[in-house]
Amino acid sequence: MLPDIEKLLEFQIADKEIRKLEDEIAALPKRVAAIEAKLAGTKVRLEKARGAAKADEANRKKFEAAIQDLQGKISKYRDQSLDVKTNEQYKALMHEIQFAEQEIRINEDRILEVMVNAEARDKDVKAAEVELKAETAEIEKEKEEARKITAADQAKLAEWNAKGDGLRHGISADLLRHYERVMKFRGSGLAEVLDHKCMGCQVMLRPQTYNEVRNGQQIMYCDSCQRVLYFDPTKEVKPETVVEASHGRKRHRPKSDAPQAWFYRPDYAEEGEVLIVFTNNGLMSTRRVFEMHSGRQIGDILSREGNYRLAFPEDLTDSAIRLNGHWEEAEMDEWGAEIPTNVMDALHADLRAAQREHGSSHKEHATHSAHQPAAN
Numbered sequence: 001m002l003p004d005i006e007k008l009l010e011f012q013i014a015d016k017e018i019r020k021l022e023d024e025i026a027a028l029p030k031r032v033a034a035i036e037a038k039l040a041g042t043k044v045r046l047e048k049a050r051g052a053a054k055a056d057e058a059n060r061k062k063f064e065a066a067i068q069d070l071q072g073k074i075s076k077y078r079d080q081s082l083d084v085k086t087n088e089q090y091k092a093l094m095h096e097i098q099f100a101e102q103e104i105r106i107n108e109d110r111i112l113e114v115m116v117n118a119e120a121r122d123k124d125v126k127a128a129e130v131e132l133k134a135e136t137a138e139i140e141k142e143k144e145e146a147r148k149i150t151a152a153d154q155a156k157l158a159e160w161n162a163k164g165d166g167l168r169h170g171i172s173a174d175l176l177r178h179y180e181r182v183m184k185f186r187g188s189g190l191a192e193v194l195d196h197k198c199m200g201c202q203v204m205l206r207p208q209t210y211n212e213v214r215n216g217q218q219i220m221y222c223d224s225c226q227r228v229l230y231f232d233p234t235k236e237v238k239p240e241t242v243v244e245a246s247h248g249r250k251r252h253r254p255k256s257d258a259p260q261a262w263f264y265r266p267d268y269a270e271e272g273e274v275l276i277v278f279t280n281n282g283l284m285s286t287r288r289v290f291e292m293h294s295g296r297q298i299g300d301i302l303s304r305e306g307n308y309r310l311a312f313p314e315d316l317t318d319s320a321i322r323l324n325g326h327w328e329e330a331e332m333d334e335w336g337a338e339i340p341t342n343v344m345d346a347l348h349a350d351l352r353a354a355q356r357e358h359g360s361s362h363k364e365h366a367t368h369s370a371h372q373p374a375a376n
């Protein structure tokens, strides 16, 4: 690999770290602002509840004053009734008194209503007060937390910036400029070449470009995404070595209780030959299906409850051949929609070995596997 590319790879690590930290630092004030907005909402609610309680109190006083007023009127009418001359006048006064008494009862009902309401209002006010207190404490805690994270991020950022600056000086200016331009638009400026493809955009390279990248004599860019290309020779597994290894000694028999199980099936739906991998994850299991020869994933990752043997019985047909292989779920996620060549080669070689074994000692194999749940 070209020294410039090696340095650029290192620089990309620093560069990504710097971007991540900058994003994190920028996001924290927004988080605090969101909590503060919530706090403002609770404050408004408290003010409203307090306002309503105050209005009730004012109404109650108004009704009480009205009752006093009416009572005054009644005693005045009674005084007047002692001095009336005619029966009509007397009747008229009695009528007024009756009317005032009715008004008093109406006001008394209103006061009662306000008092019943007041209990609910009090509850509202108290609830809003409690909430405000809790939220205020929470926001202080969050702000403190945000301050701490920001300070830590800034320290880390300064460190990475220094590291990045150091690495930047070692890389040719033209290459760096190109990298940064692509990074700005695509989020990454470098792409590994695997299986003749640019892993940045998944486009196949022209054979000449591929060979140039593989030779590592000059800087090459992807024609379709413009990323700087690099090739890691340690990842290249030559098919011969795998075959040789499986020829050399007896094939490992896959463990029946392994958390991951690969199968070859010659007769899967419309696709025909496929590779299927099941992974048990605690209470769940997942299934991925790939085309046998291109390694392309067929359909989405399927997730079901329970161990894969119970969860995907329809896939475990008699024609399915169990293969050796284990890759972490995270690694498989990184493959994207296609199995990398080295993995494909290993699986194909194991299948050939399994078929040879199967063909030469079919009977023996069958009896053997009938009682070998924990055998190697």
Ligand SMILES: [Zn+2]
Binding pocket: 191, 198, 199, 200, 201, 202, 203, 222, 223, 224, 225, 226, 227
């Ligand atoms: Zn590309």
